[in-house]
Amino acid sequence: MPKNSLLNISKFVAPEVIFGLGALSQVGESAARLGIKKAFLVSDQGVMEAGWVEKALAFLKEVGIGSYVWYGLTTNPKDCEVAEGAGHYLASGCDGIVAVGGGSPIDVAKAIAILATNGGQIKDYEGVNKISSPLPPMVMVSSTGGSGADVSQFSMIVEKQRQVKMAIISKSLIPDIAIVDPSLLQTMSARLTAATGVDALSHAIEAYVSLAATPLTDVHALAAIRLISANLRESVACRTNLEAKSAMAMASLQAGLAFSNAILGATHAMTHQVDGLLDLHHGETNGILLPYVMEFNMISCGEKFVNIAEAMGVQTTGLGKWKAAERGIAAVRRLFRDIGIPERLSQVGMKEEHIQKLSLNALKDACLVTNPRDCSADEIEDLYRRAL
Numbered sequence: 001m002p003k004n005s006l007l008n009i010s011k012f013v014a015p016e017v018i019f020g021l022g023a024l025s026q027v028g029e030s031a032a033r034l035g036i037k038k039a040f041l042v043s044d045q046g047v048m049e050a051g052w053v054e055k056a057l058a059f060l061k062e063v064g065i066g067s068y069v070w071y072g073l074t075t076n077p078k079d080c081e082v083a084e085g086a087g088h089y090l091a092s093g094c095d096g097i098v099a100v101g102g103g104s105p106i107d108v109a110k111a112i113a114i115l116a117t118n119g120g121q122i123k124d125y126e127g128v129n130k131i132s133s134p135l136p137p138m139v140m141v142s143s144t145g146g147s148g149a150d151v152s153q154f155s156m157i158v159e160k161q162r163q164v165k166m167a168i169i170s171k172s173l174i175p176d177i178a179i180v181d182p183s184l185l186q187t188m189s190a191r192l193t194a195a196t197g198v199d200a201l202s203h204a205i206e207a208y209v210s211l212a213a214t215p216l217t218d219v220h221a222l223a224a225i226r227l228i229s230a231n232l233r234e235s236v237a238c239r240t241n242l243e244a245k246s247a248m249a250m251a252s253l254q255a256g257l258a259f260s261n262a263i264l265g266a267t268h269a270m271t272h273q274v275d276g277l278l279d280l281h282h283g284e285t286n287g288i289l290l291p292y293v294m295e296f297n298m299i300s301c302g303e304k305f306v307n308i309a310e311a312m313g314v315q316t317t318g319l320g321k322w323k324a325a326e327r328g329i330a331a332v333r334r335l336f337r338d339i340g341i342p343e344r345l346s347q348v349g350m351k352e353e354h355i356q357k358l359s360l361n362a363l364k365d366a367c368l369v370t371n372p373r374d375c376s377a378d379e380i381e382d383l384y385r386r387a388l
């Protein structure tokens with residue numbers, strides 16, 4: 001029986017989602033509905049400067065919710081930042097968490113929630129299903145249209161000492177309410193828009209070919225690929241193109257629903273290691289690696305790669321399966337080139353001497369388990385080398 005046959009049991013988890021231009025205005029009502037009296041608002045410097053935190057605070061105040069703002073985190077957030085944030089949460093008298101930001105603040109907000117009710121250190125929760133006590137109520141407002149962390153069961157935190165990005169995976173990490181307001185994407189730079197859009201496309205493609213894909217995740221993954229292929233260029237080109245921003249926000253959301261349930265693959269397993277070592281934008285590294293991993297994975301599920309090609313806008317009629325699949329990968333490469341994603345890992349600081357350690361760590365990453373083609377350490381090394 002095919003792995004994603006309707007005859008199999010499949011599960012799909014998702015938070016309540018509020019989507020649309022102006023949806024940020026629902027943050028107060030959402031927090032109130034969860035019984036939050038004082039919100040611990042997690043964000044970061046860039047999102048604060050863009051003015052979105054001030055707006056969220058006003059909406060919380062409107063419904064009588066007090067708040068404590070903490071934004072002491074960086075991109076590729078670190079375990080020490082989570083520990084500091086959890087200390088602030090426990091001392092603040094807050095009874096719920098609101099994040100306003102991209103994947104970094106959202107992941108830290110989830111990690112703070114874990115420590116707040118489960119104690120210990122964040123590294124104790126690395127892996128699958130390590131959380132035992134329920135978490136405080138969580139409302140996540142995403143500001144990047146890329147990570148999908150606002151709907152996912154993941155939190156990604158770098159353990160500084162090991163220079164490894166840990167995947168913490170648990171259904172407890174699915175927020176109660178996700179607010180997706182495409183207007184927030186207007187303050188992102190073109191480079192950030194490109195990198196976050198590439199992250200979303202990597203989520204959709206990896207989830208679609210994942211060994212854990214189901215009919216429910218396939219629908220979202222393919223829809224996300226179509227939206228990204230048709231709108232990412234325009235979204236990068238113009239900050240105020242609200243149609244393109246809304247399409248990218250929806251794509252990120254659907255890619256998030258797909259990968260949260262189908263998990264990911266070798267691209268992410270390899271990118272997480274580079275994130276831990278070099279502190280680059282996660283989306284750019286994914287963009288460099290994804291076409292190489294697609295070439296490697298293609299033989300495991302040719303038909304799916306044809307569907308990806310079609311979702312990327314490739315006319316496949318009359319082409320054989322493998323030709324069509326290759327054209328899909330070429331379409332991904334062309335999109336990334338058009339929006340200025342670097343093509344080689346050496347351009348972003350990676351060196352030959354890093355490859356062996358990164359490959360061994362990638363082999364242990366939880367995302368590799370669902371890659372459609374088995375990967376040995378040598379094959380991962382080879383993929384890093386091809387992308388170098």
Ligand SMILES: NC(=O)c1ccc[n+]([C@@H]2O[C@H](COP(=O)([O-])OP(=O)(O)OC[C@H]3O[C@@H](n4cnc5c(N)ncnc54)[C@H](O)[C@@H]3O)[C@@H](O)[C@H]2O)c1
Nearest residue numbers: 046047075076102103104143144147149152154156187188
């Ligand atoms: N938990 C998950 O399911 C999941 C999935 C994918 C990625 N991630 C993680 O998410 C992180 C990346 O998240 P991201 O790509 O959303 O970016 P990010 O949260 O790291 O933010 C990147 C930069 O963009 C700025 N920024 C964010 N929104 C902005 C806006 N609207 N206007 C102006 N500036 C803005 C931030 O201040 C920051 O400087 C990585 O650490 C990655 O591992 C998590």
Ligand SMILES: [Fe+2]
Nearest residue numbers: 147199203282
């Ligand atoms: Fe990602």
